[in-house]
Amino acid sequence: MNAASEFLVETINLTRIYGDGEEIRALDEVNLKVAVGELVTVMGPSGSGKSTLLNMIGALDKPTSGQVLIDGEDLAQIQNKDQFRAKTVGFMFQLHNLIPTLTAKENVEVPMMGHLGMSERRKRSRELLELVGLADRMDHLPNQLSGGQRQRVAVARSLANKPLLVLADEPTGSLDSSAGQALMGLLRDLNQSQRTTFIVVTHDQSVARQTNRVLVMEDGHIVREDIIGSPMEEDLKMWRYSGLGRRIIREDEETELTLGLSKSQLRAVQELLKKADNSIL
Numbered sequence: 156m157n158a159a160s161e162f163l164v165e166t167i168n169l170t171r172i173y174g175d176g177e178e179i180r181a182l183d184e185v186n187l188k189v190a191v192g193e194l195v196t197v198m199g200p201s202g203s204g205k206s207t208l209l210n211m212i213g214a215l216d217k218p219t220s221g222q223v224l225i226d227g228e229d230l231a232q233i234q235n236k237d238q239f240r241a242k243t244v245g246f247m248f249q250l251h252n253l254i255p256t257l258t259a260k261e262n263v264e265v266p267m268m269g270h271l272g273m274s275e276r277r278k279r280s281r282e283l284l285e286l287v288g289l290a291d292r293m294d295h296l297p298n299q300l301s302g303g304q305r306q307r308v309a310v311a312r313s314l315a316n317k318p319l320l321v322l323a324d325e326p327t328g329s330l331d332s333s334a335g336q337a338l339m340g341l342l343r344d345l346n347q348s349q350r351t352t353f354i355v356v357t358h359d360q361s362v363a364r365q366t367n368r369v370l371v372m373e374d375g376h377i378v379r380e381d382i383i384g385s386p387m388e389e390d391l392k393m394w395r396y397s398g399l400g401r402r403i404i405r406e407d408e409e410t411e412l413t414l415g416l417s418k419s420q421l422r423a424v425q426e427l428l429k430k431a432d433n434s435i436l
Contacts, residue, residue, distance in 0.1 A: 162224075163319060163352050164189035164212055169221035171207050171375075181207040183375035184221065189354060191319075194346040196355045196363040199372035205356045208372070209322045212354065213244050226319060241266065245313030245321040249328035251305045253297040259284060259308045260293040266315040283311035287341060303334035310341060314351065323355040327362055339365045 164187065171182040182204045189195055197205045210216040211223050214236045223230045225243060233239050240246075245266075253262045263280040271279065284293050287307040297305055306326060313321050323342070327335030339362050346353055355366065363369045364383060371379040 161190075162188045163191045163193075163226055164354070165222075165224040166208075166211070167222040167224070169208075169211060169223060170219050171204075171211060171216065172219040180375045182211065182218070185375070185377055187370070187377065189352060191352055192346070192350045193368065194343060194353045194355070194366040195368045195370065196357050196366045197370045197372060198357060198360075198363055203372040204375040205372055206324055207375075209324055209354065209356055212320075213246060213322050214240055241270065242316055243319050245316070245318040247306075247309050247313045247321060247323035247326045249325035251297075251309040251329075253305055253308055253312075255297050258294050258296055259289060259300065259304075259311075262297070262308055263311045263315055266312060270316060279315065280311070283314055284308070286314075286345070287311045301334070302330050303337060306330060306334070306338050307341065310338070310345070314345070314349075318351070320352045320354070323353060325356055325358070327357065327359060332361070335359065335362065336365075 166185050166187045169182050169185040169187070170180065173179045173181055185204070185208065187208075197208060199205050207216070211218055212225070214223075214230050214233070217231075225239075230236075230239070253259075254265065257265070260277070260280045263283055264276040267276045267279060281290075281293065284290060287310050289304060289307055289311070292300060292304060297308070300308065306329075309326075313323075326342075327338055330338060342353055342355070343365055345351055353366075355362070357363055367383055369381040369383065370377050371381070
């Protein structure tokens with residue numbers, strides 16, 4: 156990492172406007188900082204700017220105005236964007252986009268072509284597939300793998316060139332809940348063991364709860380930032396915003412009667428919920 160850079164990813168007043176007539180502000184002066192080794196999720200409704208933000212950070216699209224800095228370097232100053240993406244950023248998508256005629260091992264080798272020799276590619280591919288738990292599936296074609304296994308191949312492929320950053324757009328979207336949780340467990344393990352920085356776009360709150368920080372977007376803005384705490388703290392946050400949690404905070408007679416709590420018990424529960432509320436930035 157560049158010693159002069161405090162953050163791996165930084166956006167400064169990042170704006171992206173689409174349309175020649177009626178303009179659409181997909182991003183509107185977004186300011187974001189992500190440190191090395193963070194596992195960050197971005198949430199929000201469709202059209203809020205989540206995927207556009209990933210595209211800007213990954214140099215897949217150009218901003219209308221503002222800056223994107225990766226490891227202290229302004230993307231606008233990088234001449235060879237293809238080379239930058241190949242060496243610095245790994246990508247994962249909802250659809251794994253594996254080449255159907257190549258084995259798992261060969262799919263992982265693809266990003267390394269032109270950068271490493273054949274023997275080095277094969278060695279790195281084997282190591283990565285072992286890392287994601289697919290040592291016994293290296294020679295299988297994509298149609299011989301489960302959905303979760305195909306996404307694990309995609310994870311291995313995203314790490315092929317030892318990127319500083321991995322951008323994942325709805326990586327669990329096509330998986331059932333069990334496979335999705337397993338995939339997020341893998342990303343969390345890789346984040347901790349490899350110190351790889353991940354930015355993950357998701358609609359799934361259970362996915363977001365497995366990360367360090369959640370950014371919530373609406374209408375091209377980051378409107379809220381949540382720091383993920385312990386499982387108990389996260390359960391309290393969810394309860395705080397449930398119908399029951401809101402009734403408890405209101406401290407009305409109906410709540411006392413319904414819950415069967417004494418005054419002191421009710422106050423104790425309220426204090427817990429307020430702590431959860433205060434933990435949201």
